[in-house]
Amino acid sequence: xxxxxxxxxxxxxxxxxxxxxxxxxxxxxxxxxxxxxxxxxxxxxxxxxxxxxxxxxxxxxxxxxxxxxxxxxxxxxxxxxxxxxxxxxxxxxxxxxxxxxxxxxxxxxxxxxxxxxxxxxxxxxxxxxxxxxxxxxxxxxxxxxxxxxxxxxxxxxxxxxxxxxxxxxxxxxxxxxxxxxxxxxxxxxxxxxxxxxxxxxxxxxxxxxxxxxxxxxxxxxxxxxxxxxxxxxxxxxxxxxxxxxxxxxxxxxxxxxxxxxxxxxxxxxxxxxxxxxxxxxxxxxxxxxxxxxxxxxxxxxxxxxxxxxxxxxxxxxxxxxxxxxxxxxxxxxxxxxxxxxxxxxxxxxxxxxxxxxxxxxxxxxxxxxxxxxxxxxxxxxxxxxxxxxxxxxxxxxxxxxxxxxxxxxxxxxxxxxxxxxxxxxxxxxxxxxxxxxxxxxxxxxxxxxxxxxxxxxxxxxxxxxxxxxxx
Numbered sequence: 001x002x003x004x005x006x007x008x009x010x011x012x013x014x015x016x017x018x019x020x021x022x023x024x025x026x027x028x029x030x031x032x033x034x035x036x037x038x039x040x041x042x043x044x045x046x047x048x049x050x051x052x053x054x055x056x057x058x059x060x061x062x063x064x065x066x067x068x069x070x071x072x073x074x075x076x077x078x079x080x081x082x083x084x085x086x087x088x089x090x091x092x093x094x095x096x097x098x099x100x101x102x103x104x105x106x107x108x109x110x111x112x113x114x115x116x117x118x119x120x121x122x123x124x125x126x127x128x129x130x131x132x133x134x135x136x137x138x139x140x141x142x143x144x145x146x147x148x149x150x151x152x153x154x155x156x157x158x159x160x161x162x163x164x165x166x167x168x169x170x171x172x173x174x175x176x177x178x179x180x181x182x183x184x185x186x187x188x189x190x191x192x193x194x195x196x197x198x199x200x201x202x203x204x205x206x207x208x209x210x211x212x213x214x215x216x217x218x219x220x221x222x223x224x225x226x227x228x229x230x231x232x233x234x235x236x237x238x239x240x241x242x243x244x245x246x247x248x249x250x251x252x253x254x255x256x257x258x259x260x261x262x263x264x265x266x267x268x269x270x271x272x273x274x275x276x277x278x279x280x281x282x283x284x285x286x287x288x289x290x291x292x293x294x295x296x297x298x299x300x301x302x303x304x305x306x307x308x309x310x311x312x313x314x315x316x317x318x319x320x321x322x323x324x325x326x327x328x329x330x331x332x333x334x335x336x337x338x339x340x341x342x343x344x345x346x347x348x349x350x351x352x353x354x355x356x357x358x359x360x361x362x363x364x365x366x367x368x369x370x371x372x373x374x375x376x377x378x379x380x381x382x383x384x385x386x387x388x389x390x391x392x393x394x395x396x397x398x399x400x401x402x403x404x405x406x407x408x409x410x411x412x413x414x415x416x417x418x419x420x421x422x423x424x425x426x427x428x429x430x431x432x433x434x435x436x437x438x439x440x441x442x443x444x445x446x447x448x449x450x451x452x453x454x455x456x457x458x459x460x461x462x463x464x465x466x467x468x469x470x471x
Contacts, residue, residue: 045071075217078209089103091103095229097195119176199227203221205218332365336359
């Protein structure tokens with residue numbers, strides 16, 4: 001009867017109890033690695049066990065039992081220390097590459113009675129930036145990030161050697177000595193992000209070596225978020241201060257609130273008293289006021305060419321591209337501080353920033369520059385591009401035979417001759433992808449990866465060209 005009751009209890013009662021009982025030890029996926037100290041302790045424990053078994057000495061058995069019990073207790077205490085903890089991370093709204101940023105790391109201990117000791121918190125990024133432009137418009141957030149293998153397969157399918165994707169990892173954040181039960185511990189740490197871009201956070205790793213350092217135990221806490229790091233603007237050279245729109249403004253022959261005098265007229269009740277010209281009033285015996293010229297804000301257009309001229313990943317282009325990003329950020333920062341309207345134009349419309357001014361607009365431009373990546377060369381087998389290439393070679397053939405100036409249909413190219421030869425002023429790609437370059441009504445700064453001598457003369461008339469090779 002007892003055996004039958006035990007069997008019925010094992011079949012019906014114990015499974016129900018197991019579903020309702022909260023087994024703390026089995027709830028968490030805790031991983032374990034043995035440290036050097038732990039390995040030495042285990043070797044010493046094995047020596048004691050062999051000596052006790054070989055000699056039959058009760059004292060050695062007692063020492064072996066105590067050491068084994070301590071090892072098991074240390075393992076359980078470390079595991080319980082990691083149970084029921086969560087991590088919160090707070091960071092500034094605007095973070096610049098190369099500048100220390102204050103990050104608040106908070107660890108919360110939800111256990112009722114047991115504190116947690118000696119915990120290291122690390123940020124994890126399972127997936128790597130940058131993302132492809134095709135996916136940028138479809139998804140946003142950490143779930144949309146592509147893994148390095150996916151990017152490599154996509155590059156291989158285009159026949160382009162895969163370029164190594166830089167890792168955006170934060171790593172270790174803070175070390176907490178103690179987190180009391182049912183409370184939290186907070187630390188403010190300084191972390192320097194070495195490069196711009198998105199730093200995805202897919203989780204946190206909380207690890208501990210408490211109490212004896214024999215084992216390192218850690219568990220993962222899932223999270224979803226990212227930290228966006230801006231390129232840091234630098235001080236511009238004096239040359240860029242001497243551009244035609246140095247102050248970011250042009251004087252307009254109209255009434256306004258500028259500094260230069262426009263006219264002196266009679267006072268109207270709607271005029272402000274501070275505009276009264278007392279010298280002119282004394283001469284005419286009537287109240288006279290000054291009118292000033294209006295200062296119109298001039299729009300600066302930063303045109304950023306993202307094309308990679310060489311598909312090879314070892315050509316040093318990435319370093320030039322990063323310096324060009326810093327140059328664009330510096331230009332935007334300088335002229336927005338000069339109260340100019342600044343806009344950013346790139347070949348991909350999703351990165352464009354409309355014209356505007358002020359600090360919030362500057363941050364919008366910096367956010368766009370932070371996520372800008374070099375564009376892979378397009379496949380030459382595409383129908384439209386193949387036609388343009390064919391027309392381009394036909395143009396070069398006519399030029400080599402002494403042809404005259406003539407437009408080539410469908411290419412946006414113009415045959416140019418100078419001193420019996422061809423000028424290198426042909427860059428059909430820029431005019432094709434960035435039609436804003438043909439607009440003479442606004443001043444532009446073009447930052448391009450194109451070779452010198454390939455920029456059309458029409459672009460030079462209304463733009464200052466910065467070559468990445470010169471940065």
